[in-house]
Amino acid sequence: MVDPKIIISGGGTGGHVFPAIAIANALKKINPNTEILFVGADGKMEMEKVPQAGYTIIGLPIMGLHRRLTAQNLKFPFKLVASMLKARKIIKDFNPDVAVGVGGYASGPTLKAALNKNVPCLIQEQNSFAGVTNKLLSKKASTICVAYDKMDRFFPKEKIIITGNPVRQEVVKLEGKRQRAIEFFGLDPKKKTVLVVGGSLGARSVNQGIERMIARFEQEDIQLIWQTGKLFSTQAAIAVKGKEEKGIKTMEFITKMDLGYAAADLVISRAGAIAVSELCLVRKPAILVPLPTAAEDHQTMNAMSLVSHKAAVLVKDNEIQDQLEKVVFELINNTERLDQLSINIAALGMNDSADIIANEVMKLVKR
Numbered sequence: 001m002v003d004p005k006i007i008i009s010g011g012g013t014g015g016h017v018f019p020a021i022a023i024a025n026a027l028k029k030i031n032p033n034t035e036i037l038f039v040g041a042d043g044k045m046e047m048e049k050v051p052q053a054g055y056t057i058i059g060l061p062i063m064g065l066h067r068r069l070t071a072q073n074l075k076f077p078f079k080l081v082a083s084m085l086k087a088r089k090i091i092k093d094f095n096p097d098v099a100v101g102v103g104g105y106a107s108g109p110t111l112k113a114a115l116n117k118n119v120p121c122l123i124q125e126q127n128s129f130a131g132v133t134n135k136l137l138s139k140k141a142s143t144i145c146v147a148y149d150k151m152d153r154f155f156p157k158e159k160i161i162i163t164g165n166p167v168r169q170e171v172v173k174l175e176g177k178r179q180r181a182i183e184f185f186g187l188d189p190k191k192k193t194v195l196v197v198g199g200s201l202g203a204r205s206v207n208q209g210i211e212r213m214i215a216r217f218e219q220e221d222i223q224l225i226w227q228t229g230k231l232f233s234t235q236a237a238i239a240v241k242g243k244e245e246k247g248i249k250t251m252e253f254i255t256k257m258d259l260g261y262a263a264a265d266l267v268i269s270r271a272g273a274i275a276v277s278e279l280c281l282v283r284k285p286a287i288l289v290p291l292p293t294a295a296e297d298h299q300t301m302n303a304m305s306l307v308s309h310k311a312a313v314l315v316k317d318n319e320i321q322d323q324l325e326k327v328v329f330e331l332i333n334n335t336e337r338l339d340q341l342s343i344n345i346a347a348l349g350m351n352d353s354a355d356i357i358a359n360e361v362m363k364l365v366k367r
Helices: 014-030 046-052 071-094 107-116 132-137 178-185 204-220 233-239 257-263 273-282 295-307 317-332 335-346 353-366
Strands: 005-009 035-041 056-060 098-101 121-125 143-146 160-162 193-197 223-227 248-251 266-269 286-288
Touching (some): 005 014, 005 107, 014 353, 071 107, 098 107, 107 132, 204 233, 204 248, 233 248, 257 273, 273 335
16 A cells, blocks of 8 residues: 555644644554645744654645734735645645644645545544634535534534544653652642643733732742743742742743643643643643633633533633632632542543544545
8 A cells, every 4th residue: 555645734823733743643653654744824833843843844825814904904815815826736746645634724725725636634623612614624524523522513423523632642641750840840749739821822811810819829838830921921030039939930931841730739721722631631620711812712612611520610811800819729728629620620531632533534545
């Protein structure tokens, strides 16, 4: 049999890029000679992260539409047409056996061009509320891999396979890492620890909420690992000055996220699809604060898929000032509730998602 040729397209955020790379790695595990080409959006993070992972990527000039009227929006139709033409050429030149779309700007033109050439397509929808592009593409796609139940609201039921979301395995394997995590962050193993992550860029409203709570962390002798993102790092450093010895730590970005999870008794996080999938697999009690500006409010839907199973606690972004402090300190001091949340969230985790999706891709190759 001739070695398969697979196109993987999409990106824009880590929530799309890292699952895409995980799928590529799983395909290589099945057949090391599989030829993989990524298609991304010019100027987006995939153009840097994909080559770092050892794969070739071609960029499309595609961009998103801004929600408010801006001069940038005038460029959108031209960039869309240019992207469609370039995607068509990529499909013709590479001649893939299967095209995989993981969401993000580049996914639409690439999968549309593939479908027009009768190339079988697989969609990987990470969120519990499907995006417009994936809903449109699903009519002709062969397989749709999802992470949540009840997705037949958006997609043809017979095409859906529940696979979970691919996550970075090195991040969710925590066995035997707690002691190393305690040493890495310079913490006291006898004290409770809260981990705050607002995504790679941080979360301004969450950061402001945490800043107001620093004195309470100190007063209650609760440790804090606070990933602030770039924009809030200086302000956060000022807020915790002189308190580091008491286990109140800030950092712009946590390079070893597995150790962050391993040290934590409670996690405060946005509700992006990959963050939610990681929390299920690391079995950590979580307070989820959905990003209110996420498309179609999909982060609230992601959070609710856990809350409905009593597997996480939801605090709305506009309730941070009134609610977050009360919820955090009630929860961190209630060991029984933390244990129950841990049990409930663990039941929702799906391991080996990248391998399952890669196997579905290979089925389409054979078909």
